[in-house]
Amino acid sequence: MKQKATYLLRACGFLLLLAVAMAALSLLFAPKNNRQDFGMGEMKANAILTEPAHTIDVLALGDSECATAIAPMVFWREQGITAYNCGTAGQKLYDTVHYLKQALETQSPSVVILETNTIFQECTLSDTLFAKLEDFIPLLRWHDRWKSLRSEDLGPVEYTWRDEAKGHMFYLDVNPACPGDYMKPRQDVRQAAKWTLQCLKEILALCQEHEARLLLVSTPSAVNWNYTNHNGIQALADEFGLVYLDLNLLQDEVPIDWTTDTKDGGDHMNAWGAEKVSAYLARYLAKQCGIADHRGEEGYAQWDEALRLYDKAWEETP
Numbered sequence: 533m534k535q536k537a538t539y540l541l542r543a544c545g546f547l548l549l550l551a552v553a554m555a556a557l558s559l560l561f562a563p564k565n566n567r568q569d570f571g572m573g574e575m576k577a578n579a580i581l582t583e584p585a586h587t588i589d590v591l592a593l594g595d596s597e598c599a600t601a602i603a604p605m606v607f608w609r610e611q612g613i614t615a616y617n618c619g620t621a622g623q624k625l626y627d628t629v630h631y632l633k634q635a636l637e638t639q640s641p642s643v644v645i646l647e648t649n650t651i652f653q654e655c656t657l658s659d660t661l662f663a664k665l666e667d668f669i670p671l672l673r674w675h676d677r678w679k680s681l682r683s684e685d686l687g688p689v690e691y692t693w694r695d696e697a698k699g700h701m702f703y704l705d706v707n708p709a710c711p712g713d714y715m716k717p718r719q720d721v722r723q724a725a726k727w728t729l730q731c732l733k734e735i736l737a738l739c740q741e742h743e744a745r746l747l748l749v750s751t752p753s754a755v756n757w758n759y760t761n762h763n764g765i766q767a768l769a770d771e772f773g774l775v776y777l778d779l780n781l782l783q784d785e786v787p788i789d790w791t792t793d794t795k796d797g798g799d800h801m802n803a804w805g806a807e808k809v810s811a812y813l814a815r816y817l818a819k820q821c822g823i824a825d826h827r828g829e830e831g832y833a834q835w836d837e838a839l840r841l842y843d844k845a846w847e848e849t850p
Contacts, residue, residue, distance in 0.1 A: 574620045575695070576599075576617075576620075576695050576697070576699045576700075576701070577617075577618040577619065577620050577631060577699055578634075579694055579695035579698075579699065580616050580618060580634075580635055580639070580699065581634070581638070581691040582691045582694045583616065583638075583639070583694075584831070585638045585639065586638070586639060586640050587614055587639070587831070587832075588614050588615065588616045588635070588639040588641055589613055589614045589615065589641055589642050589643070589823050589824070589826075590604075590607065590613055590614070590615035590616070590641055590642065590643045590644075590645060590817060590823065591615070591616055591618060591632070591635055591639065591641040591643070591644050591645070591744075592604075592615060592616070592617045592618065592619060592644075592645040592647065592699070593618050593619060593623070593628045593631055593632060593644065593645065593646055593647065593650075594619045594623060594628065594645075594646060594647025594648070594649060594650045595619060595620065595621065595622055595623040595647065595649055595650045595653060596619065596620070596621045596622065596623075596701070596800060597619070597647050597649040597650075597751050597753055597756060597800060597801075598617065598619030598623075598645075598647030598649075598650070598751065599617060599619030599620060599621065599699070599700065599701040600619075600700075600701045600703060600795070600800040600801050600802070600805075600806060601647070601751035601752070601800070601801040601805065601806050601809045601810075602615070602617050602619065602645065602647070602700065602751070602806065602809065602810055602813065603617075603697075603700045603702070603803070603806040603807065603809075603810040603842075604616055604617055604697070604698035604699065604700055604810075605697065605698065605700070605838060605839050605842035606806070606807055606810035606811055606814060607810055607813070607814040607817075608827075608835050608838070608839055609839055610810075610811050610814040610815065611814040611815065611817070611818040611823070611825060612824070612825030612826045612827035612828075613814055613817060613818065613823050613825070613826070614826055614832070614835060615698065616635070616639075616698045616699050617698060617699030617700045618631040618632075618635060618699055619647065619699065619701075622653065623650050623653070624650065624653045624654070624655050625650055625651060625653065625655050625728050625731035625732060625735070626655060626727075626731050628646070628650060628731065628735060629731050629734050629735060629738075632644065632735060632738055632739075633738065636738060636742050640742060640743075640744075641742075641744050642744060642745065642821060642823055643744060643745045643746075643747055643817060643821050643823065644735075644739050644744045644745070644746050644747065645747050645749050645813070646735065646746060646747070646748055646749070647749055647750070647751055648748050648749065648750045648761075648765045648776075649750070649751075649753065649756050649757070651724050651728055651732065651764075651765065651768070652722065652724060652728075652761065652764075653728075654725065655725050655727045655728040655731060656725075656727060696837075696838040696841045696842070697838075697842060698838065700806065702803050702806075702842075702845055703795040703800070703802045703803055704802060704803055704845075704846075704848060705795040705796070705802055706792055706794075706795065706802060706804075707794060707795055707796050707797050708790060708791040708792070708794065708797070709754050709755075709790040709791075709794050709797045709798025710790070710798075711754030711790050711798050712754075714754045714757070714758055714780075715757070715758065715759055715762070715780050715781060716758075716759060717759050718758075718759040718760055718763070719763075720760050720763065721760065721763040721764050721767055722760045722761050722763065722764035723764060724764060724768065729768075732768070732772075733772075736772055736774075745775075745821060746774055747774070747775055747777065748765060748768070748769055748774050748775065748776040748777070749776075749777045749778075749779065749813070750762065750765060750776075750777070750778040750779060750780055751779055751801065751809055752779050752780050752786065752788045752793075752801060752805065752809065753780070753798065753799060753800065753801075754790060754794075754798030754799075755797065755798045755799040756799065757778075757780050762778050762780070762781070765778070766778075777813075777816070779809060779812070782812070785812050786808050786809055786812045787808060788801075788805055788808060789804075792804055793805030793808065803845075803846070
């Protein structure tokens with residue numbers, strides 16, 4: 533009996549030392565800056581870390597459909613709404629959970645927009661569990677950084693890189709599409725994967741905990757979207773009591789011209805398409821969600837400068 537107790541104490545001691553070591557290495561390996569040369573990936577999405585605390589009213593999340601179609605500078609220009617786009621290419625819903633948690637550490641958005649294409653991205657149990665493990669043990673996410681550690685990694689965390697586009701991927705490319713009747717009504721319903729639904733429930737719980745309204749939005753995409761997808765998201769919206777805006781069905785309100793407003797044959801919006809999508813969403817949020825206009829308020833001058841740079845980018849139009 534005494535020998536078993538000794539083994540148990542040794543095992544507990546080993547696990548404690550292992551936990552301390554992993555915590556210390558996690559602190560060492562985690563990027564101390566949000567720049568790529570410090571090991572930070574997805575710089576545009578992670579640049580929300582440099583935004584002043586509790587200044588973002590609308591947070592957009594999703595895959596590349598979100599990243600290209602939602603332009604926070606249009607929200608600011610049209611309605612004085614502060615928005616940030618944490619969309620990333622190929623974002624899975626467990627990634628969305630990570631970005632949402634990260635943002636909620638310093639921001640308190642009134643509305644969280646979830647672009648719905650990510651709900652149909654493949655999301656397996658093993659991937660979901662590993663993503664949760666990475667949040668619990670950050671060393672797993674940053675383990676490769678041992679190759680590029682520098683003296684600055686021994687110092688304090690100081691995020692310095694700010695994205696003036698507020699996460700939006702701005703494209704002036706024009707590659708027309710011939711969408712046909714891609715939103716022809718159908719009765720069949722696309723089902724989301726089981727583990728995707730678990731992530732969606734977690735996102736909803738986080739929004740409720742932080743008193744943020746979750747809004748489901750399908751941005752225009754003649755390649756990725758159809759009525760079967762629409763039915764699937766509408767069923768989820770009904771199940772969870774969420775508002776769902778399918779902009780693919782709002783041609784009058786969001787008049788996408790498929791000859792000019794897509795960068796890659798109907799898959800993603802370019803800057804012209806993003807202008808139309810974002811102007812509509814800004815009007816909707818101001819009217820239906822009562823989000824305040826911050827233009828002219830003290831502490832928001834950086835948004836005017838960001839808008840100036842956004843407008844300047846249009847000068848590169850071919």
